Amino acid sequence: MKINQKIFLQLGISFIFFGLIGILINNLTINLIRTGLGFNFSWLFKPASFALAEYPLPYTSSDSYAWALFIGWLNSLKVVISSLILATLLGTLIGFARTGKNSLLRLISAGYITIIRQTPLLLQLMFWYFVGFLGLKDNMFIQIKNIFNISNQGIEFSGLTFSSEFLALLLGLSIFTSAYIAEVIRGGILSVSQGQWEAFRSLGLAERKGLIRIILPQALPAIIPGLTSQYLNLAKNSTLAIAVGYSDIYAINDTIINQTGRAIECFIILLVSFLLLNLLITNTMEIINKLILKSRKYS
């Protein structure tokens, strides 16, 4: 294409594109004026006047909407980080079992991965919440000397309490993500050449020690990118918290929209808070990736 043609084509497309956006925004303003809401963020500093079941920092219903949203973001962060750790541990174990020598273990882990991946996450979350936790008895279900209690209110462990909503979400997300992480780990382990296995065996290293000391470090560069995308998926999937009544960032946005009708503003806040969460995860993984590459270079 000639340069002139290129410029005209781009001008034409941008004209259509921005024209379309202009029409949409025009419609939006008309609709917002019609409903009498307008577009502003000053409501953020009014008292929220709804209670939250869970708050890592002090919160009362007279605090502002902005503070409630921040608490929701912290709640999201809490469940994402803890299920990220649990899912990685579980996924690594299952990935090892999937590539191991024991054929029964291989069979079981393959079955686990298939069942988890072929059913919707939302269904699994509801199962863990309604069957796994609310199905327990009212009074203490398992009680060990006031240190460790399980009931349908959640788990109490030496002073720390975890609500059943949090635990159901944690369990559901970790189990769902672990099936995907297991496949990532398996792919990474298979990417290490067979010669490495033979080499450490001939050196007399035990199977498990060789796997952890020799194979895994070499598989890591292949594993990290896949792991990062699974972590991002986990962060996105954590918004399903609303199905089990855990007050994460999405659930709180939903409550605020029902209360104030500020759908557009809340949607923007939701997008920004997700951007922050994503940046946090990708940057952390980037640092981990660099550390791994560095340690390989100098070892």
Place this chain on the structure above:
Amino acid sequence: MFKININPIIISYKKLRKTLFSNLFNTIISLLIIVLISVTCVNTFEWLIFKADWKVVISNLPLYAFGSFPPNEQWRPATWIISLLSLSIFTLYGPKWRWLRKNLLILWIGTIPLGLFLLYGGVGLSPIMSRYWGGLTLTILLTVCSSFLSLPFGIILALCRQSSLPLIQRLSSIYIDAMRAIPLIAVLFFGQLLIPLFLPVGIEIDRVWRAIFAFTLFVSAYIAEDIRGGLQSIPNTQIEAANSLGLNQYQIIQFVLIPQALRIALPALTNQSIGLFQNTSLMAILGLVELLGVGRSILANPEFIGQYIEVYVWLACVYWMVCTIMAVLARHLEQRMTINQTNF
């Protein structure tokens, strides 16, 4: 006469011994797993046959399949689902007539207008509003329509991202990256609550189509990335060869790039559509009564209160079955594609 060949038994015994009981640690794990499996199996069978009360599933079967579709019109969605099922069976195990195999794709695409006609009514059938649609029918409709619509959008986005025009390239990358960074439920929420705000006063789109639109927006970004992977793996010599044959730019895209990119991206694309099928369950939170939504409304019925396990196990089985059918069809398609490739 009665000579039993014992060799294979010995070999498999030795193999078993080697893989399961090679050392103490392995033996303990193997024994533990065997105990675990047998206990789980016995308990599950006991529960399935004696303890579970399947009335909650059996007496509501039409509800799971069709939602609140008027009972005397339920043959319509039933016809559609049966036609889809028989077409899948035919695709997998049917006779290998060449003329029919060539037109199979047209038949598959034809199921979409057929389904919409049967559900909406019109011409000879009494019209039925989309708020009566539900159950498995709605789940399948959402999946089929959204994946069919998001394929062309995804291809266009992928081509735009590869384009040499900086403006187009930038705009499509921003769209794809933004869409992949936000959770699906936010997009669906946008579809249900915010789209009406962006439309001129007086124009309304019904809920099902807003959901399909939102799914299409979301999935096309993922499909675009899969197809971009396919496009990037096509060697540059292909384009040079097409250029030297005198094909123009659009012919190159149509006859050289897209067929090959689609073939390479096929496994990823089928995974996307299976994922989409599972993700339609999110509409249960946003007020459509699809398969999971039906389960939720049945559990809210005082007659069946507390029968969570039966309903969830049943729903998991249905989802699992449809996913498996889709996966088998996908594998069949992939095999046919590779066979075609070797024939060329």
